[in-house]
Amino acid sequence: MNKKELISIVVPCYNEYETIPFFYTEIIKIAEQMNYVDFEFIFVNDGSKDNTIALLKELAIKDERARFISFSRNFGKEPAMFAGLQTSKGDYVAIMDADLQDPPALLPEMYNTLKTEDYDSVATRRNTRKGEPLIRSFFAKLFYKLINKISETEMIEGARDFRLMNRKMTDAVLSLQEYNRFTKGIFCWVGYKTKWLEYKNIERVAGKTKFNFWKLFKYSLECIIAFSTAPLVLASFLGIFFTFIAFISIIALIVRELVWHVSAAGWPSTMVVILLLGGIQIFSIGVLGQYLSKTYLETKKRPIYLVRETEKDIKKEEQNQKEERFE
Numbered sequence: 428m429n430k431k432e433l434i435s436i437v438v439p440c441y442n443e444y445e446t447i448p449f450f451y452t453e454i455i456k457i458a459e460q461m462n463y464v465d466f467e468f469i470f471v472n473d474g475s476k477d478n479t480i481a482l483l484k485e486l487a488i489k490d491e492r493a494r495f496i497s498f499s500r501n502f503g504k505e506p507a508m509f510a511g512l513q514t515s516k517g518d519y520v521a522i523m524d525a526d527l528q529d530p531p532a533l534l535p536e537m538y539n540t541l542k543t544e545d546y547d548s549v550a551t552r553r554n555t556r557k558g559e560p561l562i563r564s565f566f567a568k569l570f571y572k573l574i575n576k577i578s579e580t581e582m583i584e585g586a587r588d589f590r591l592m593n594r595k596m597t598d599a600v601l602s603l604q605e606y607n608r609f610t611k612g613i614f615c616w617v618g619y620k621t622k623w624l625e626y627k628n629i630e631r632v633a634g635k636t637k638f639n640f641w642k643l644f645k646y647s648l649e650c651i652i653a654f655s656t657a658p659l660v661l662a663s664f665l666g667i668f669f670t671f672i673a674f675i676s677i678i679a680l681i682v683r684e685l686v687w688h689v690s691a692a693g694w695p696s697t698m699v700v701i702l703l704l705g706g707i708q709i710f711s712i713g714v715l716g717q718y719l720s721k722t723y724l725e726t727k728k729r730p731i732y733l734v735r736e737t738e739k740d741i742k743k744e745e746q747n748q749k750e751e752r753f754e
């Protein structure tokens with residue numbers, strides 16, 4: 428009999444003590460239903476401050492499919508996803524949130540599509556944002572409009588990080604070793620054939636969202652800087668535009684002086700121009716600074732995440748205890 432294929436499920440967890448039991452119950456139901464494949468669950472504990480790690484250890488002892496990587500501190504969802512993908516051994520890999528906003532019930536269909544149709548990944552997008560604060564939806568929509576105008580990589584609105592990919596695409600995603608990661612963009616950048624499934628937004632089963640407005644705002648800047656250099660072009664364009672205006676004004680002033688002998692009057696207009704130009708200059712320097720800071724972080728080549736312990740450590744501990752008993 429052929430060996431069964433393996434699906435790795437990567438689950439980034441930050442303070443998810445309340446939700447992991449729900450997630451685990453649901454995912455093992457699906458694993459049972461899909462008994463024609465093997466599963467491994469890779470929980471990435473992203474420096475949780477609650478008891479998430481104890482729960483993950485418990486799962487790892489009880490279920491050999493459950494593995495975990497625990498970070499030395501909170502690194503963020505992006506590094507957590509990267510670590511999970513790096514650790515995964517599956518022929519197929521899926522990334523799923525711990526809060527059940529990514530319905531595990533879609534997995535059989537996703538796997539089926541990859542097996543029978545000519546696709547490398549099946550991705551998901553929400554076609555509603557019900558249950559989300561209105562202001563968040565508004566800015567999310569605005570962000571997608573903007574990024575799709577200024578970036579060559581097409582970003583799909585409402586796209587989730589939840590997708591099932593084959594090994595080829597997973598390795599491609601892992602080959603992008605950048606420090607400032609925006610995985611949704613990386614998925615699009617690597618290309619490959621992706622089928623999109625749509626579903627209605629589901630609210631998290633328990634606990635609270637880890638992304639407040641400010642964090643999301645910074646995340647969207649991350650994306651713009653990682654996937655577009657349009658702001659730099661805009662800064663240069665503003666520079667050229669105002670130099671041009673200044674040039675025309677100089678000529679106009681000279682002509683006025685020579686022809687009508689009128690000397691310039693009024694400092695308010697001068698002040699306004701100085702303020703406007705000053706503002707634009709500082710803005711442009713700020714834009715440059717953003718790119719520079721990201722480049723600075725990239726050139727440092729710091730690791731994307733640091734591991735404190737994994738399920739292998741507790742297995743080692745168990746082994747040591749057994750050996751001690753026999754001595």
Ligand code: UDP
Pocket residue numbers: 438439440441442443473501502503504507523524525526528631635636637638
């Ligand atoms: N997450 C993480 N590190 C962080 C923030 C979030 O690993 O610093 C995980 C979190 O535990 C969850 C997923 O990322 O599994 C999505 O987070 P959340 O549900 O809070 O985001 P939302 O769905 O509200 O956008």
Ligand code: MG
Pocket residue numbers: 524526528631636
């Ligand atoms: Mg969520």
